Amino acid sequence: MQLEFTDNSAKVFQQASVVQNGNKNSHLNIGDATRQSPSTGQIGEFVAPDFWTALSREVSGLRETFESSEDEYDPQEHALTNGNLDEDSTFGSLLFKDGSLSGEHCSLPVLSMSWRKLLLDLYRRRVDNVFKVLHWPSVLKDIEATHSDVQATSIPQSTQALEYAIYFMALCTVTDEESEELLLGSKAALMHHCRIATEIAIANANFLRTPSIASLQAFVLYLVSICSSRVRSIRCI
């Protein structure tokens, strides 16, 4: 799923909704924006149900993958849990549509502590010192605070967006071989799902309507991650 890095692209961020199936497992059905920039705000023309049906299947596949692999992995070492994909999950507004549906936000997969530490360390050692968009100590503190305060009723969405963008960027620095050696599994699969999670998190942070420094940092990291795989980039600077 290669995103075109163009000035007029508006493909990524969309409405997320949670739909229950008959087994009380949640599927993620996400609305869509087309490849063209929304010049008129006529959002109805941007819905592409086929794409998001496929995306929903993939997210469900992620759940099935981890559920079926519990025999092979130590549950504590599992990178992602899906405990938040339940019927009480909320979802975010479509970025290019006026008015939210019901103020709900899409839930995000939760990474295990060991994976979080691994990815944060990778970002710190490989990205932060050559692409200094963050003040690392304060970002790290904010991220750790969201995970340590179990009594917190709400997690800052922009911090969460930044967190997932950092994970996504960290994964971009890992080779396929490293991914296997670090027990991350298939890099391609992990990148794919992390990218989706980042997009959802940025959408949840309401980036387009009320951007903040943190959500814009997250979006910039997301763009850099996407661009890092471009073949044709000249990259003279």
Place this chain on the structure above:
Amino acid sequence: MLALAVRAGIALRLGSEDESAFRPFELELRRRLWCCIALLDTQATLDRGTAPMLLSTAVGPLPLNINDCAMSITATPRVTTHGFTEMSFSLLIFESMLIQKRICETSDWDHKLQLISAYEQMMQQNYLENQPITPLETLAGLAAKEIMSNMQLLMRRPPYKQHNNIPPSDSFQPMEVSTRILEGHLALKTPELSPWAWKEWVPWYALAVVLAELCRHPNGVSSDRAYAAAEEVYKRSFRPSTDSESGMLWKPIAKLMRRVQRDRQRSSGSLSTLPSTVPSVNLSASEQGLQNSSSASDIETTFGIEHQDNSMEVSGDGDFVSNGYANSASMINEYDLNMNLYNDLDPANGVSWLNWDLFLEDTEFPSDQT
């Protein structure tokens, strides 16, 4: 999507804020973020040959050269630190970005030369004078050299077709400079720089310039050195792919490589497969197959390039055009539909420019819209 970032940054008044309204800590965060966005904008401009969204005047003050530990919400310095800090590498890139924008914003060739001269002096002083101590400083030194070379090269060989602004001829040697870039790229693969291996990218631009220049000078001491670097980079980087973006890029490069190999074979008096003089590298099985066979033929098979062994056009004084590229000034007129474009170029540079122009046509890069 970059436009979204720019618009969000403008909405947050990045780069144009009232400094008295923010604490120093917040100002630094804002400047780091805005410079990163401006960097992405410049990169997109280079990739696509389109006008930038942000002018150099919109970038605002650069962030300070300070370590994160020196910053806090309550106390952040207002002056920069001397020496190499956690911000130094990024500042190197930000400063380069700013100069690149300024160069693109002026059409005065002498002004461009002045800008780049001042920039090179600054880079030499800040990043190349002292012996590197840490791996990051080593990386910064290598990056500084490569960026300086690329900037000079971009001025003489823009990566998109020029309709009215062909760079004038001067003493700049595109083949020599692009060869250095390729050699620098090959030198990047050292263990101490492995944390940043993800930043490596195929220097296809410098590779294309080298090969286009070798079409005019296939043999000679400097050409042999250039070819060795080009061949090594090509072998390491060439990946037959069905991806349209990759195909559009590598097909014309493969065509150039074939032309150069054939010209070198012809000049050496041998029409047999050119033996590789490059030390072997650790290649995958498929890559070994490609290396061991006639690489030009396999490349053609991969991309469906027609064999042109029997389709050489010979004209005039024995000059020839092979694979669409020229080796003689007498061929310029045939291709230059607008005579004015080449009038200011001496014949040698005219041939070089023609070959580069033909390569750009093959890649179907967007035209210069500035």
